[in-house]
Amino acid sequence: MIAEPSDQAGHRRRRGSAGGRPPAFDAEAYKGRNVIERSFNVLKQWHGLATRYDKPALTYRGGVVLGAIITWLRALRVAP
Numbered sequence: 001m002i003a004e005p006s007d008q009a010g011h012r013r014r015r016g017s018a019g020g021r022p023p024a025f026d027a028e029a030y031k032g033r034n035v036i037e038r039s040f041n042v043l044k045q046w047h048g049l050a051t052r053y054d055k056p057a058l059t060y061r062g063g064v065v066l067g068a069i070i071t072w073l074r075a076l077r078v079a080p
Helices: 006-019 027-043 047-051 057-078
Strands: none
Touching: 027 057, 047 057
16 A cells, blocks of 8 residues: 555545545555565566466466566675
C-alpha cells in the first residue's frame, strides 16, 4: 500500500466521522514490499520476461531464474 499524502489525511480529519476510515499503513511491511516491487521491475527489463514470449512454463521459469541470478550478481559487484 502506498503511503497516504498528508493533505488527504488532513481533509479526512476535518470531515470527522464522515471522512471515512483511515487506510492501514505498516511502514515495515511497505519497506519489504518496495524491495519486491523494485526487483520485479528490474526483471521486467528483460523483454522476453515482460512479454512472456517463452510459452512453456519451464523455459519461462528458467528465464526468470537466469534474470534473478544476473541481477543478484550485479548487485554483489556494486555493493561494498
